[in-house]
Amino acid sequence: MSNQNNKNIDVPQIEKMRHSAAHVLAQAVLSLYPEAKLGIGPAIEDGFYYDFEFPTQVSDDVLQKIEKEMKKIIKRDLSLKQTFKDRKGVVERYKALGQEYKLDLLNNIEGDEISFYVTGDDEFIDMCRGPHVSSTKEIGAIKLLRIAGAYWKGDEKNKMLTRIYGTAFESKKDLDEYLERIEEAKKRDHRKIGKELGLFVFSETVGKGLPLWTPKGAAIRRELERFIVDLEIARGYQHVSTPEIARLQLYEKSGHYPYYKDSMYAPIEDEDEKFMLRPMTCPHHFELYLSEPRSYRDLPMRIAELAKLFRYEQSGELSGLIRVRSFCLSDAHIVCANAEQAKSEAAGVIDLIQEITEVFGLKMGENYRFKLSLGDRKDEKKFYKNDNAWDEAEEALREVLKNKECEYYEEEGDAAFYGPKIDIQMRNVLGKEETAFTIQYDFVMPERFDLNYVDQDGELKKAIVIHRSAIGCLERIIAFLIEYYAGAFPTWLSPIQVRVIPISEKHLEYAQEIKQELWDKQVRVELDDRNERLQYKIRDAEVNKIPYTLVVGDKEIETSTVSVRVRGKKDQGLHKKDTFLKHLLKEIKEKDISPSLGA
RNA sequence: GCUGGUGUAGCUCAGUUGGCAGAGCAAAUCUUUCGUAAAGAUUAGGUCGUGAGUUCGAUCCUCACCACCAGCUCCA
Numbered sequence: 001m002s003n004q005n006n007k008n009i010d011v012p013q014i015e016k017m018r019h020s021a022a023h024v025l026a027q028a029v030l031s032l033y034p035e036a037k038l039g040i041g042p043a044i045e046d047g048f049y050y051d052f053e054f055p056t057q058v059s060d061d062v063l064q065k066i067e068k069e070m071k072k073i074i075k076r077d078l079s080l081k082q083t084f085k086d087r088k089g090v091v092e093r094y095k096a097l098g099q100e101y102k103l104d105l106l107n108n109i110e111g112d113e114i115s116f117y118v119t120g121d122d123e124f125i126d127m128c129r130g131p132h133v134s135s136t137k138e139i140g141a142i143k144l145l146r147i148a149g150a151y152w153k154g155d156e157k158n159k160m161l162t163r164i165y166g167t168a169f170e171s172k173k174d175l176d177e178y179l180e181r182i183e184e185a186k187k188r189d190h191r192k193i194g195k196e197l198g199l200f201v202f203s204e205t206v207g208k209g210l211p212l213w214t215p216k217g218a219a220i221r222r223e224l225e226r227f228i229v230d231l232e233i234a235r236g237y238q239h240v241s242t243p244e245i246a247r248l249q250l251y252e253k254s255g256h257y258p259y260y261k262d263s264m265y266a267p268i269e270d271e272d273e274k275f276m277l278r279p280m281t282c283p284h285h286f287e288l289y290l291s292e293p294r295s296y297r298d299l300p301m302r303i304a305e306l307a308k309l310f311r312y313e314q315s316g317e318l319s320g321l322i323r324v325r326s327f328c329l330s331d332a333h334i335v336c337a338n339a340e341q342a343k344s345e346a347a348g349v350i351d352l353i354q355e356i357t358e359v360f361g362l363k364m365g366e367n368y369r370f371k372l373s374l375g376d377r378k379d380e381k382k383f384y385k386n387d388n389a390w391d392e393a394e395e396a397l398r399e400v401l402k403n404k405e406c407e408y409y410e411e412e413g414d415a416a417f418y419g420p421k422i423d424i425q426m427r428n429v430l431g432k433e434e435t436a437f438t439i440q441y442d443f444v445m446p447e448r449f450d451l452n453y454v455d456q457d458g459e460l461k462k463a464i465v466i467h468r469s470a471i472g473c474l475e476r477i478i479a480f481l482i483e484y485y486a487g488a489f490p491t492w493l494s495p496i497q498v499r500v501i502p503i504s505e506k507h508l509e510y511a512q513e514i515k516q517e518l519w520d521k522q523v524r525v526e527l528d529d530r531n532e533r534l535q536y537k538i539r540d541a542e543v544n545k546i547p548y549t550l551v552v553g554d555k556e557i558e559t560s561t562v563s564v565r566v567r568g569k570k571d572q573g574l575h576k577k578d579t580f581l582k583h584l585l586k587e588i589k590e591k592d593i594s595p596s597l598g599a
Numbered sequence: 600g601c602u603g604g605u606g607u608a609g610c611u612c613a614g615u616u617g618g619c620a621g622a623g624c625a626a627a628u629c630u631u632u633c634g635u636a637a638a639g640a641u642u643a644g645g646u647c648g649u650g651a652g653u654u655c656g657a658u659c660c661u662c663a664c665c666a667c668c669a670g671c672u673c674c675a
Contacts, residue, residue, distance in 0.1 A: 047671095122629055148670030149602025158673045160601055163670070191668095195610075204648085204666055262600095263673080280675095309675085314600050315666095317673060329675060423675095473675050504632040531631085532638085539636035553634060563635080571635050576631060 011131050014170065019068070020080055020132045021139050021168040023117060027051045027124035030070035030165075032062075038126070039101045039152060039161050045107035046178070046431070047167030051150055053101070054162055063144040066164070070142060074253040077137040078120030078585045082130055084113040091128070101152060101161075102127055141175040142168045188429045190482035191320040197487050197544060199478075199495070200321065208317040209325035211475060216495035219524060220481075221328075221474050223493050225306055227591075228356070228471045230331045235330055235352060237304040242284035244308050248274040254283040255384075255448050259417050263311045277310035282442075282467060285333045286449040296337050299463065300345050304332035309473075322434055329473040334466040335451060339396055342441060342464040346400045346422070349439045352470045353424060360481065361593045362426075367484065368408045368436060371423040372397055372413035384417050384444045393441040410464035416467075418444035429483040436480060440467040488567060491547040491584070492591045498525040498584070499546045500562075501537045503553035510557045514550060514577065521585060542567065547595035548584065564597060572597050 011019075022041035029036050029052055039051030087106070094102045105127065106114070117128045119136065119215070133139060144166040152158035169175040177501070194200050199217035206212060213221060217366055228238060248267055251257040260279055267274035276282065285303045294301070307329050317323050317579075334349075336342040354364075362368055375383040375390045383390070386511040401408045408422070415421055421440035427433045442465040445451065464560055471477055491497050498518055502511035511527055519527040526546075528537045534551065541549040549565040561574040573598070575583075583597060 021672060057602095147603055150671045151601080154672075156601075161670075162602070202666090202667075208666070311674085314673065316600060316602095316671085319668090323674070327675070331675095430669095438675070469675070476675060501635090503634060510658075531629095533631085533633055534630090534635060536637055537635090542636055547633080551635065555634085565635060 007569060013133070014168075015043045016131055016133045017139050017170070018048040018168045020131075020136065021142050022048040022050045023080065023119060023124065023126055023128070023132070023274060024070050024073050024136055024139065025066065025144075025164060025166060026052075027073055027119055028066050028127060031065060032069055032123065037099055040105070041126075047145065047165060049150075049163050049165045050164045051101075051152070051161040053159070054429065058147065060147055063147060063164070067142070067144045067166075070144075071568075073119075074136045074139050074142065075121070078123060079118075079135050080132040081118050081134075082132075083116050085116055085119055087112045087114055090114050104153075108348075118367045122211075134144060140168055140170045141172040142166055143175060143179070147178065167384075185429045188483045188486045189320075190322075190429070190479040192469050193482050193487040194321070197495070200483070201335060207325070207453065208315065209323070211321060211324055211326075217478075217527055219394070219495040220478055220489070220493055224471065224474055224477065227359075228231055229304075229306065231352060231355065232304050232330075232470075233304075235302070235348065237302040239306075240285065240288060241303045242281065242288065242305060242307070244278055244310070245275050246278055246284060248276050249526065250283045250287070251276060254286070254445060255418070256280060256283065259382075260390055261315060265310055265312045278307075279309055279311045280426075281305055281307040281309065281329065281331045282333055282445060282465075283449070286445060286451060286465075289333075289335055289451060290449065294335070296453055296455045296461075299337040300341050300454055301335040302332055303335070304330075304343075306474075308333045321475040322428060324475050327473040327475045330469050330471045331470055332470075334468065335446075335453075336466060337453060337455070338460070339392065339464060342466055343396050343400055343457070345466050345469075346397060346441065347438050349402055349466065349468045349470055350400065350404045350406065350422070353437055356471055359591050360484070361490075362484065365407055368424050368426045370401060370408035371414070371425050371435075372401060372408050372410045373416075373421045373423050374410055374412045375415040375420060376413040379413065382413070383415060384418060384419075386443065389443040390420065397422050397441055400431075416440050416442070418442045421467075426480050428480070434476065436472045436477060437469050438467070438472075442467055488545045489547075490591060490593050491595045492588045494545070494547050495524065496526050496546050497523050497588070498543065498548045498550060499541045499544075500525065500527045500550045501534065501541070502527075502529065503534055507553050507557065511552050514552060514562060517577065518581065518584075521581065523584065523588070538565065541565075550580075566595050 019042065022043065026038055026041055027565060033054055035055040037053040041048065041050030091103065091106065095108070114127060115129050116125050117130055117132055148163050148165065149160040150163040151160050167178065168537045169178060169262070174518065197216065198214050199220065200211045200213050202208065202211060230237070249559050251260065264279050267276055288303065292403045298455050303438065308326065309329055310326050313323055313325055320323070326525040334345045336345055357368060374394055377387055401422060419441040421438050423435040424437040426436040445465050446463045451465065452460050453463055455461045463521070500511045500515050502508045508529060515525050515527045538549060545567060548569045551565060556574065559574065561576055564572045564575050564578055564580055566572055587595065
């Protein structure tokens with residue numbers, strides 16, 4: 001069932017099927033567990049779910065049983081028809097049945113005539129606006145996927161219900177293809193590839209959510225660090241360095257503390273002082289800003305730092321490199337003189353983000369999308385109260401997105417407590433979306449920190465701050481990039497860029513020479529001098545996604561050449577050492593997306 | 600943190616209805632010196648996530664804890 005007011009919108013057949021499958025799921029559950037209580041059951045992106053309160057604890061193994069029951073119902077070709085019932089009768093009926101969640105939902109539905117859908121000859125009835133398919137046999141191929149807990153109405157203060165996820169497709173073939181796609185996607189999972197390529201590890205002894213980077217993984221980080229810092233310098237950012245720890249008072253002053261308390265590590269106490277591992281950089285940068293009087297001539301002041309941050313995330317939220325407890329954010333705070341400047345700076349950040357995504361080969365709409373995260377005027381606990389400031393700030397960011405011709409969607413209640421933000425959302429390999437980069441408009445911190453400047457007219461004026469990250473935190477962007485490239489990084493990011501393979505022992509000396517020449521040019525090169533056959537070493541280089549493999553033997557020594565093999569391609573033939581090196585260095589410098597020897 | 604699941608060699612996974620723990624890959628050594636995706640042999644590698652309990656005996660059963668996975672909540 002769904003409370004979405006979408007009765008006049010054309011709903012695609014597949015969505016109707018899935019929504020109807022949710023009804024069938026509820027019917028199947030009730031026939032097996034008559035005492036189960038029903039929550040809601042909508043169609044979702046790749047399927048559907050229904051929330052239940054079961055009379056007893058249930059685990060995975062019920063899925064098969066319920067699925068069998070569902071298939072029986074689908075086979076029986078039962079009709080799904082809309083009907084309207086009088087509110088009073090509905091309330092009484094649900095009270096009698098003890099369907100407390102349905103009663104709760106009823107409170108949010110207006111009118112006396114309540115829409116229901118009846119399955120078959122009154123076999124199952126659910127409060128619902130529809131639309132649905134006309135008969136259960138139209139539902140197609142279904143599969144129940146998993147069982148999980150979900151708080152009633154998405155609020156962790158409410159009871160946790162049991163959510164059953166499933167999916168439905170027009171045909172068994174489509175369903176199988178979907179399941180196959182999921183399996184394929186799992187092969188690109190950054191945790192899997194990270195392990196296979198030896199990029200990072202976790203240690204139970206070090207602690208959860210605290211990644212350890214191997215030399216290979218650290219090479220990727222280093223390249224990204226250099227990349228972003230150079231870009232920022234070119235755009236007038238000033239890089240600073242501030243401590244990863246600060247007195248508790250700092251976060252009380254910034255106002256972060258009450259909002260962030262739960263996700264901060266416990267204080268480190270020293271006599272009567274409390275120090276906190278920092279979960280954000282902002283207040284440090286603000287204190288730096290305050291270290292001397294500022295003039296309008298100093299603004300916009302772009303204070304940047306590769307900042308190591310610590311957030312004590314709830315254990316269940318940790319996920320590979322995408323959610324960790326210690327991470328490095330490419331952070332910056334742009335102190336702006338006024339709203340005009342803030343807008344132009346926000347626009348500048350969008351330019352920077354687009355420059356970066358282009359280098360990675362990511363496309364707007366396909367690989368990432370913009371979200372305008374708004375505040376919620378009613379939620380004074382979560383969002384600093386100042387309706388005018390919110391309105392202005394939200395409109396400012398909206399204008400920036402429009403001017404930059406960014407497609408975006410808006411989400412109420414996703415803002416920071418100090419202002420709205422533009423989030424750049426990316427999906428992981430299994431479709432789960434996370435914020436990769438962010439641009440935040442802050443009208444609160446300037447007030448709290450007295451971030452002022454002397455204007456042209458000699459007056460002391462209040463600044464506006466843009467918080468931003470154009471490449472996000474290194475852990476997360478690397479996770480996305482691993483999945484996006486499936487481990488086959490562009491040469492500039494590859495932990496090992498070139499591997500040299502001597503055909504036999506007598507070619508070892510020449511291979512070493514080649515390696516040294518590349519090494520001297522800062523190329524990340526390895527020599528495979530293991531006692532193995534050429535084919536084995538070629539395979540190993542391919543499996544390790546190394547962009548260039550140089551094979552050297554008699555032929556190459558005679559002609560001062562190397563045989564170049566490009567990742568994923570066959571032998572590209574003999575190339576003069578210098579020609580290859582020149583090409584390689586150019587490719588690295590220009591950050592070409594994939595290795596190639598050109599036409 | 601909550602709901603459900605999983606945990607066996609460095610990796611991928613078998614297996615034991617409670618009775619000496621298994622394979623492939625990777626590693627090491629030897630043979631081989633090889634022309635573009637896996638040569639052959641040998642060796643080593645394990646408190647079966649941790650700790651209690653039940654039992655003559657626990658990797659297997661029970662409980663607690665830890666870590667990981669999916670989802671919820673939260674979020675860069």
